[in-house]
Structure formats: structure tokens, C-alpha cells
Amino acid sequence: LTAGQILFAGTSKEIRGDIDLTYDYSTNTLSGHDFTLTGNLTAANVKSNGLTSTRITFAGTAGLLTDNANLTFTTATKTLTVDNLDASIGNVQTNDLHANVGNIIGNLVVVKNLV
Helix, strand or coil, rough: CCEEEEEEEEECCEEEEEEEEEEECCCCCHHHHHHHCCCCCCCCCCCCCCCCCCCCCECCCCCEEEECCCEECCCCCCCEEEEECCCCCCCCCEEEEECCCCCCCCCCCCCCCEE
């Protein structure tokens, strides 16, 4: 056993530790690999090293959180950028819609202002 390892009962009820499952008291950090939860995860903040700033996060293959350079939101300017949008929209209401539109196939109906 080494400092910070979390202890658990092994298959023969022996006390064991795993070098890949540790807890750091000074930073209040649980570390490990490939955690599986069967219930709900509730957290104040979630950070993923696989995501990029300004990109909108969505569930990809097998529910893995992912992002894409073609779908971004810039908070400072409140700008949503979408490349290659194919949308079927029923009833959309907005105060202001700012658009730089290339080709529209079908209909685009704006309830308020198109700038």
C-alpha cells in the first residue's frame, strides 16, 4: 500500500489497495481510471480535458460528451456559430435574429427582426 490509496475488500475478503485509485486529502481529489456509475452523478462543476472552449457540448456515440469546431457559442458577443445547418422548425419566436445567410432551401420565417 502507498499513501493516498483507497482500501477495499478483495475477492477473498483481504484488504487491498490499487495504485490507480487514490484520494488526496490536501486537494480533496479522487483519482482513478474508467469509473462506472450505475446511479446519478450530481456535481457543482464537471471538467473534461477532451472538450474545447466555446464549443457546444453534446452527446455523441454511446453517450460520450463531445464537441465540434462547427458548433460554437461565444459568450462575450452572444454569438452562436453553426456550419452546415439542416433544420426543420415549427414555431420559432425571437426578439432579434442576426443572420448572415448563404443559401436557404425551403422557407425562413422570422417573427420579429432579421438584421
